[in-house]
Amino acid sequence: MTNRKGLLSIAVVTLLIPFGCTNPIADSHIEGNVPKGKAFDGYLRRDLISYFCKTDNCRVEYEFLRNGPTQTGIAYPKYYLWVRCFTGGKLTAEGAVRVAAVDQSAFDVTNFVSAKEIVTSPNEAAGVFPSALLDKIGKKARHE
Numbered sequence: 793m794t795n796r797k798g799l800l801s802i803a804v805v806t807l808l809i810p811f812g813c814t815n816p817i818a819d820s821h822i823e824g825n826v827p828k829g830k831a832f833d834g835y836l837r838r839d840l841i842s843y844f845c846k847t848d849n850c851r852v853e854y855e856f857l858r859n860g861p862t863q864t865g866i867a868y869p870k871y872y873l874w875v876r877c878f879t880g881g882k883l884t885a886e887g888a889v890r891v892a893a894v895d896q897s898a899f900d901v902t903n904f905v906s907a908k909e910i911v912t913s914p915n916e917a918a919g920v921f922p923s924a925l926l927d928k929i930g931k932k933a934r935h936e
Contacts (some may be wrong), residue, residue: 822861822869826893836871836891839899844877844885852877854889857925861893868892870902872925874932888929890920907933 827835840852853876861869870892877885887906891899903920910917910933917929 822863822893825869825895826861827896831896835897836899839891839901840873840875840889843901843904844875845879847879850877850879850884857888857928858922862922868894868900871899872921874929875904887933888917888921888925905929 826832836854837852840854841850844850844852854873857872857874861871863869870890873889873891875885875887875889876883885904885906887904887908887910889901890903892902894900905917905920910929914926914930918926921929
């Protein structure tokens with residue numbers, strides 16, 4: 793009996809490898825919420841500017857902390873970013889951001905933890921961001 797279970801496990805794994813282990817529900821949430829093509833950067837930049845900029849002479853730079861979206865259950869897909877906001881050429885905000893992709897037309901900033909907060913209170917970031925990203929976030933906050 794044990795040998796049959798072992799063979800069955802091997803057969804299942806062998807069948808799944810060529811197809812990948814995808815989750816159709818997670819894939820449908822990503823497909824239904826993440827903007828496509830050039831719209832992705834346009835919407836993300838627009839919504840980060842809306843969140844961070846209070847004047848016209850403002851720009852936002854961002855970089856991904858993790859490639860691709862993180863999908864948990866039926867929540868909106870999340871992206872983790874490092875953001876720098878400049879007003880009049882001066883750095884006015886910097887830190888880690890979690891955004892949620894919504895209905896292929898917007899990104900909601902769900903959390904922002906400034907670089908200063910990350911350095912002085914690392915638990916702030918630990919309560920928001922995946923543990924796999926905390927070292928990277930800490931290094932960016934300390935400008936390492």
